[in-house]
Amino acid sequence: MEIKIQIEKLKISFGNIEVLKGVSINVYKNRITGFMGPAGSGKSTLISAVNRMIDYEENVKIEGKIYIDDIDVINDDIEGVSLRRQIGTVFAVPIPLPRSVYDNIAYGPRLKGITEKSKLDIIVEDSLKKAFLWGEMKDRLNISALKLSGGQQQRLCLARSLALKPEIILLDEPCSGLDPISTAKIEDALSGLKNEYTIILVSNNTKQIARISDYSAFFYMGEMIEYGTTEKIFTNPSEKRTEDYLSGKFG
Amino acid sequence: MRVNPRFIDKIVKLGLNAQAFFTVGILIVIVATICFKGFPYINFEFVFSSPEDMGRRGGIFPSIIGTILLVMLSILLATPLGVGTAIYLTEYTKESRFTKIIRFGVESLAGIPSILYGLFGFIFFVIKLKMGWSLLAGVLTITIMILPTIIRTSEEAIKSVPRNLRLVSYSLSATKWETVTKVVIPSAAPGILTGVMLSIGRAVGETAAVIFTMGSSLRFPASLMDSGRTMAVHFYILAREGISMEKAYATSLILVLSILLVNIIAYYIMNRVISKYS
Numbered sequence: 001m002e003i004k005i006q007i008e009k010l011k012i013s014f015g016n017i018e019v020l021k022g023v024s025i026n027v028y029k030n031r032i033t034g035f036m037g038p039a040g041s042g043k044s045t046l047i048s049a050v051n052r053m054i055d056y057e058e059n060v061k062i063e064g065k066i067y068i069d070d071i072d073v074i075n076d077d078i079e080g081v082s083l084r085r086q087i088g089t090v091f092a093v094p095i096p097l098p099r100s101v102y103d104n105i106a107y108g109p110r111l112k113g114i115t116e117k118s119k120l121d122i123i124v125e126d127s128l129k130k131a132f133l134w135g136e137m138k139d140r141l142n143i144s145a146l147k148l149s150g151g152q153q154q155r156l157c158l159a160r161s162l163a164l165k166p167e168i169i170l171l172d173e174p175c176s177g178l179d180p181i182s183t184a185k186i187e188d189a190l191s192g193l194k195n196e197y198t199i200i201l202v203s204n205n206t207k208q209i210a211r212i213s214d215y216s217a218f219f220y221m222g223e224m225i226e227y228g229t230t231e232k233i234f235t236n237p238s239e240k241r242t243e244d245y246l247s248g249k250f251g
Numbered sequence: 252m253r254v255n256p257r258f259i260d261k262i263v264k265l266g267l268n269a270q271a272f273f274t275v276g277i278l279i280v281i282v283a284t285i286c287f288k289g290f291p292y293i294n295f296e297f298v299f300s301s302p303e304d305m306g307r308r309g310g311i312f313p314s315i316i317g318t319i320l321l322v323m324l325s326i327l328l329a330t331p332l333g334v335g336t337a338i339y340l341t342e343y344t345k346e347s348r349f350t351k352i353i354r355f356g357v358e359s360l361a362g363i364p365s366i367l368y369g370l371f372g373f374i375f376f377v378i379k380l381k382m383g384w385s386l387l388a389g390v391l392t393i394t395i396m397i398l399p400t401i402i403r404t405s406e407e408a409i410k411s412v413p414r415n416l417r418l419v420s421y422s423l424s425a426t427k428w429e430t431v432t433k434v435v436i437p438s439a440a441p442g443i444l445t446g447v448m449l450s451i452g453r454a455v456g457e458t459a460a461v462i463f464t465m466g467s468s469l470r471f472p473a474s475l476m477d478s479g480r481t482m483a484v485h486f487y488i489l490a491r492e493g494i495s496m497e498k499a500y501a502t503s504l505i506l507v508l509s510i511l512l513v514n515i516i517a518y519y520i521m522n523r524v525i526s527k528y529s
Contacts, residue, residue, distance in 0.1 A: 051422065053418065053421065053422060056417075056418065056421060058345075080421070081424050081425070081426050082424070084421070084422055084423070084424040085424045088422075089422040091415070091418070091419070091422075093415070095415045095416065095418075095419045097416060097419060097420070097434060098416070098437075098438060098528045098529050099527070099528055099529075107420075107423055107425075107433075108423040108424055111423065111424055111425050111429060112424070144529050146529060157419075160423065161422070161423070164423065164424060
């Protein structure tokens, strides 16, 4: 199976606090990989290193390597801006930009220099369809994105990140503030997307990871405890701590 | 003895009401006086003709033009400078000794009496740079005078834009500058506009700094190097030298009306911006 992201001995600290203590993991192409673990386990920090959003934090020290298609995004001379054209990100809370639904989705493509209305129309429609939002939004493209419900906003954020036509999508607890129905819609959308994208889903919701991810990794206190197929991790974990976490003994 | 808290509540409410009415009352008395005393003397000729006999007769057209030119040019200069400084302070530097010094300087400048700006403008622009009493010297002086207000209000407005919006913009492959121009500035626009409005108010009403730098000639300011007289200065001279109280009140009424007009236009623009970016 093809490896899309190869992380080697990644160490990250903020000031004196070591958040990641040497994590190595291979993320496979066109699969959904779930990162789970209690708060403070370093899983969100890990994905913020992959898309280099970590550059906007202060006092960060990074060691190790992250290869995306043979390019080391940590050490090679690469612009965060061009990297993020290939990596879509969805944050924990839906953050629509204060403008219309259409302009939210067209934001990224316009930055790339796409200004023709006809091309943008196609991108907007395509992205909304992939995020399972087209049906609800097709007649309301010009309303303010701030007027949508939380679930719709989060699908809009997913659609917005798809509009850049990335190869990788990172989702940082995308359903943490959503109701079960909205969560199900996001999960359906993600399952449909994995044929085209490599997806990393960070979540505290182990059931969600079990439902939709192909591979699962369990993080605890800055270390990756266990990694394998979701089936293996959830039915027959090799580590006691993984088992305890999944059975709800802590977390 | 314990006082009934409900009674205290009533007293406080009464007191606060009285204060609010007092404030609004003063405003109403001032505006009403100006309207009452100035309105009878306002007509087409007063607005669109030149003054005669030191302003005893005729109109205030050159002063209206002088005011518009002075205020507009100062705002056009000060806004980009001030907003640029605010962007620099909030987006492009980390908090350091240097930014603290800049901020302290800005705050000190905001507190200086306008006559000192006038004196500075007189010595530096009028004498040293040999501009003479001119529209240019006035514009540069007023620009410096209102800059601190624009910087401070813009900085506050920019700071209040949520960090999340910036992060989202970066995550969608925007550069810092694209994020500033497409997300931060539009979101901060209403706050920035408030600062610009305050500055317009200050510039329109300014006398001391203007007399020192732009002079008080009654001519029509046809070029940047011409001296001129703003409405506020005209009003001051008419009233102070007892030339004509009627014309003085009429001038001040035009002044008040023009500020009202500017405010209405500004609110219109603000609503356009808000409806586009919300």
